[in-house]
Every structure is written in structure tokens, then in C-alpha cells.
Amino acid sequence: MSKKQYLSELLTYLIEKEVVQKDIDSIISDYEVLYQEALDSGLTEKEVKQKLGSKEEVFELIKDDLKFRSKPSNKLVAISPFIAVISFFLIGTLTGTYEYAWLVFLLIPVSAIILNVRGTDKLIALTPFIAVATFMLTGFLTGVWHPTWLVFLMIPVTAVTLKVKGLEKLVALMPFIVLVIYILVGTYVDSLFYVYGWPLFSLVAIVAIFLKPVTLVRFLLLVSIIFSVALHQYLGHSTGNWNGLWLIYLLPVTIALFTGDIRIDFGGDKKLYQRPYLILTLLGIIALYTVISIFVPNAWTWSWIVLLFIPMTAIYLHQGFKQPVAYMPFISTILFMLLGVFGGFWQFAWLVYLLIPIVAILTNEKETE
Secondary structure (H helix, E strand, C coil): CCHHHHHHHHHHHHHHCCECHHHHHHHHHHHHHHHHHHHHCCCCHHHHHHHHCCHHHHHHHHHHHCCECCCCCCHHHHHHHHHHHHHHHHHHHHHCCHHHHHHHHHHHHHHHHHHHCCCHHHHHHHHHHHHHHHHHHHHHHHCCCCCHHHHHHHHHHHHHHHHCCCCHHHHHHHHHHHHHHHHHHHHHCCCCHHHHCHHHHHHHHHHHHHCCCCCHHHHHHHHHHHHHHHHHHHHHHHHCCCCCHHHHHHHHHHHHHHHCCCCCCCCCCCCHHHCHHHHHHHHHHHHHHHHHHHHCCCHHHCHHHHHHHHHHHHHHHHHCCCCHHHCHHHHHHHHHHHHHHHHCCHHHHHHHHHHHHHHHHHHHHHHHC
């Protein structure tokens, strides 16, 4: 562990323990000197850590001499509902904007987060409310709901940026980067890009491959991805028929399964071929997806939600219905697409994702009763 990493972990730990900033600065300064002196004496970084102690050991050693932040008063949190109600009626009455004046009620959880959450977790906790406020205000004031919903990507992007380290951060961010490009190009440059542009997501796999040691088999996987994208684009543009061309990508998927870059775990010790009912279920899901996509006009844009039953099947085999919240991201996505595609309620359909925390709260209460 390097000196920078050691001091960074110690700093984070002291912040989490509510140590006052003055003491933190003093401790970090002292341990920076101690670490460097130990290195200068000929010790390795591993030996230095053993000598100085882990962050927990350092804290236990000096905690009696430290001063701690007083626990933040929750009086503001307690009165925030009343402030929100008063603000809501004042804004609504004076400006006639009741339709988005309700956003002031976000002050309730926001105030609790600001007063009680420390460090980078505070920003992560605040991003859902920032995203909701941005989305609703932009939508109501400009009428642009799509692609304004992209602001919700700030929630996972913020968490990844602050929590994931090294090159893995780039891999974790790639799906969101590609999604933004895909949506913006499809919305503002060429609407047909929604049809032929989704192979752009292959960049996620390509970046991940380049960040690993390139073996012969993995190089073959890379070539298969590029070949599949090129063939997909050629056939689609030359024939004008994009239906069914996704089957081309079974080639890199098969190779990825062989190399272990894609792993499917349905629980238990049995192999897939030892589970005939599971095989029939998977084939049934794929068949349903294929039939809908082929025979229902313009279904390719939404029929993929049928495939979400595959991960839900895996969840069921692992744990049944012990944790219903595990199913909710998939169920919410299905409902979101159905409401948007068939009802045209894109501006409100995102609310179904609130089912995830609601189910989590309800099931958690049930478990603790």
C-alpha cells in the first residue's frame, strides 16, 4: 500500500468517525511524516503499514485525545415538512405553478441527507433528488421530456465516479457514456440511428477487452465483435431490413461464453443441460421474444423487455421470492416501457421506478417485525 493510499484511507476513516477537521489535519500531517521517515529508514511499504498500524488501529490508539463533531441537530429535518407545505402553497398560490411546486417537498429528504450523511456518500445520496428536480423543472418549463430523462444517469454515474477506482471506473462508465451518445444522436441527428446505431454499445465490450491481458482467444472475441458489427451494418443498410439481424451477435456471445467473459449462473451444482425445465423456460422466453419481434410491427424497439425474464428466472432459482426487491428493477423497466410505448406516458412512466425503494421498505419492515 502506497503512502498516498494509506493516508487517504486514514483520512476517510477519520471523517467517518466524525473527528473534527483540525484534529484530522494534524493526524494526517503527523502520519505523513512518520510514513516517510519509516520509508527513509529502509522499510518497505508493507512493513511501514505494519509498524504504523491500520486505520482502525490508529484510531483506537489516539481516539481518547480526539475531539468529535457534535451530532447534527435534526430540528431542521423535523420542521422541514412544515416549511415544505408552506412553501408549496405560497409558490402555488402566488405563481399558479402547483404542477411543479410540489418539488419543494424534496427539501425534507435533502435536509436530512445534508445534515446526517458524511463525505462522498452525501453527494451520492443527493443525486436522485437533483435528478428529479432537474428532470421535472426542465420538462415543465420547456416541454422537453425526452431526452431530458438522461439526467437520471447522474445517479449511477456519480456513484461509479466516486466509488470505483482505476481502469475499472472507465469500464463501469462506458455503458452510460454510450447510452448518452446513442440517445442524443438518435434524437437530434438521425432518428433512424435508433434502428441501426445500437451496435455502438459494443464499445463497452471492446474497452473491457483492451483493459485485460489480450490472449489469442480474447483477440478472437474482439475480431468477432468487430466482424459482427460490420456485417450487421452492411446487411442492414444494403437491404433496408434490420429485423432479425441481432442474430449475428450470437457469434461473439458464443465466444464470450467460451472464454468466460460472459458467465451465466442459475444457482445450484447442476449443469444447464441437467435442467430440462430450465432449458425449456429459456427457450420459451427467447421464442416469445423472437415471435413478437417478427410478427408485431415495429416491436424490435421494445420486445427486448421479454428477455428480462431470463435474469428474473435466475433470481427465482437462487432465492425464490425471499427478496422481492431483487425483481423490481426488471419489473419496473417492463412497466416503464409498456407505459411509454403503448400509453405514450414517457413523462410520467419513470415513476414506476419508485416501486424499487417502496418494495424494499415494505419487505424490510416485514422482515424486522
